[in-house]
Amino acid sequence: MRYLHDAPPELVFACMTTPEHLTHFWGPAGTHTPLANIVVDLRPGGAFQTTMVNDRSGDTYTMRAVYVTVDPPKFLSWREVGSDVLTEITFTDRGDGTTEVVTVQHGLPPHMRTPEARAGWATALDRAAAYVKKLTRETT
């Protein structure tokens, strides 16, 4: 996904990699992520962990990841422990004080994104979409 931030890349990158910033925006709505619950070891192989706390129940959810590439203020990636999902964030300086941020999450292995795999995969996805449509019809 693409997002345009009204700040230079250095600041946006810092926000994404500094616990003092992350605590303000990391957790989904209805949760908060206290400063003490954020671990950032900003180097390839370093840990990136956040423990989000549900505002109401106090239940916690921990995201455990390891940084893969750290190239401030242009590129950042980490891989989640357990699911192996890779998150890649590209920060592009637009030269007018704004930064374009592209966030991509790779769950599916790279070869599944080749045109051949996509073609085959599309059939399966079409069928899945049809199934969802059918479910929607049944429940409404």
Add this chain to the structure above:
Amino acid sequence: MEAETLARTFTALADPTRVAIVARLATGDATVKELTEPFELTQQAVSRHLKVLAEAGLVTRRQEAQARPASLEVERLVEILTWIDARRAEWAARHDRLAEHLRRLG
């Protein structure tokens, strides 16, 4: 979706032949024998791939028929798609909050 379930599904799909088998099953059930031809695989190799897909919950084998045709578990695919959509929505909301944070800093 549990991280381990997710990882198992992604691992199962981390093989071009298995992706092709999933795509073939999306068009309808097939027996091991039927799957050997398009992929030029031995029945043993097809069975091995189906076992991995079955362990990931992507494929089921019907017990009743002797040929035990394999079926795609469309619900599992839907789960994966839903998960991917949820992740996308999560990041969109996160960037909204970051934008607000940047405004406050500004």
